[in-house]
Amino acid sequence: MRSHGIDMEITANIDEVIQKVEESRARHLAALEAAQDGYKLEVQEWLEAKMAEAKTGKVVSLSNSLIPPTSQVEVYDEALATLQLHQNGGAKQMDLHSGQVRCLILDKWDWSASWGTSNAGYINKSRSVR
Numbered sequence: 001m002r003s004h005g006i007d008m009e010i011t012a013n014i015d016e017v018i019q020k021v022e023e024s025r026a027r028h029l030a031a032l033e034a035a036q037d038g039y040k041l042e043v044q045e046w047l048e049a050k051m052a053e054a055k056t057g058k059v060v061s062l063s064n065s066l067i068p069p070t071s072q073v074e075v076y077d078e079a080l081a082t083l084q085l086h087q088n089g090g091a092k093q094m095d096l097h098s099g100q101v102r103c104l105i106l107d108k109w110d111w112s113a114s115w116g117t118s119n120a121g122y123i124n125k126s127r128s129v130r
Contacts, residue, residue, distance in 0.1 A: 006098045014094050017104055018083050024107040025076035031123060035069035038122030041129065042066055069119045072111060079104060 046064055053060045083104075086094055102108050 009095050009097045010101065011093050012096050012101075012105075014083060014087050014091055017094065017096070018080065018087065020105050020107075021076055021079050021083065025073065025080070027107070028076060029073060031119070032069055032071050032073070034126040035119035035122040038119075038124065038126035039066065039068055041125050042122065067118065069122060070115070072109070072115060075109065075111075 043066060046066065050060050050062060083094075096104065
């Protein structure tokens with residue numbers, strides 16, 4: 001976890017932390033669904049182009065570089081389960097260190113940048129046809 005040299009701990013209201021993670025999960029799920037829609041469109045276009053080539057009698061390669069979007073929903077679910085266990089135990093507040101703030105509050109996980117980059121094209125494709 002990148003901390004940018006910041007190493008501190010805060011006390012946070014557990015209800016607010018849960019709300020932030022739920023909001024982040026919902027945004028991730030919406031982006032994932034858009035990426036999956038865009039991926040399906042890319043695959044369909046690729047398949048149609050390959051079928052058109054094959055119909056001309058050409059020998060076509062069926063390998064491609066399309067990588068399906070991956071879900072990180074389980075990361076949010078795990079965080080929520082842990083937070084809810086604290087809450088069910090009667091906790092109203094909890095201590096968070098900088099790395100936890102970065103993930104749970106700011107929604108900046110180690111995988112966030114690469115996930116966004118690898119799925120941006122699919123998300124844009126999906127939005128362009130809506």
